[in-house]
Amino acid sequence: MLTGSCLCGGVAYEVDAAIGPIAHCHCATCRKAHGSAFSSVSSVPRDKFRWTKGANLLASYESSPGKVRRFCSKCGSQILAERAGQATVILRLGCVDTPITDRPKVHIWRSQGASWLDPKDQLLEMPEGFA
């Protein structure tokens, strides 16, 4: 089981599944949302995911049509993203409390990424999303 929470501790969740494949996303919207060089994310089955605390504190922003990013309205932590009807939700790994040992699989949207980072020697790199 995975658990996760935001910085202020107001929002928490559980997932009855292991972490899925990890991707680093360099797209402009992830950079804006997270304020960092890229986001590190992983999908888990929607039916295995549940909020355990503070669902009323969640705020949402639709960053592109159909894609909703959920964050804590109290501390601003980005917690997950999802698309209606999809079988998975996408965890933002910074808020996962369970230690993560899996090695990430891929860098995506490198076409929009920072030049100081050159991950080609380490992981698969895609100019945009997954092929």
Added chain:
Amino acid sequence: MRCRRASPDPSRRDDSVHPALKPIREKDVDSASVSKKCETTEAIAKRQSEPVQITEGAIQRVGECHCGALKIIAAGEPERVYLCHCKACQRRTGTAFHFGVTYRRGQVRLEGEYNIYERGADSGSRIRYYFCPTCGSNLRWESERNPTLCGVAYGALETFDLSPTSAIFKESMHRWLELPSLTEHHRQGRPSAAS
């Protein structure tokens, strides 16, 4: 401009978490930290004893939050460009590490509506984060430990011309995070004399 403040949940107590995440004790939360006080950027700078003084002609780096409602303008060159791997930064950003650009407070201006989240750091000082209430993007932060400096979120900036030269809290860096070697690593925070 409207701004709101929030404080950490005092009931969040877990000794297993990273020191930076230890909750603020009830007595440490002063009344100001939970009030809904509105401040202009100039008022923020005044409280921090350094007026906003953006020199005409200085290079400007402009950034904005995800939805575009909150903007940040930083003039001149930054003091530092760095990564932070502490668990609190991981949670706040939602990603594997924080990427910050440090400026003197007088070089930075915020435009738009923001919320403030305030917490206690393991150093004992308090840190304030300014984020957009609509999309959650953190754009600016400041610590009482460094009263003349503030941070700007790299990810918010329109240009990527800055590269990190140091990293802090290496001890909590994800082992699977494969980043280029940086010239300067600190096991925890930067020594105060160099901050």
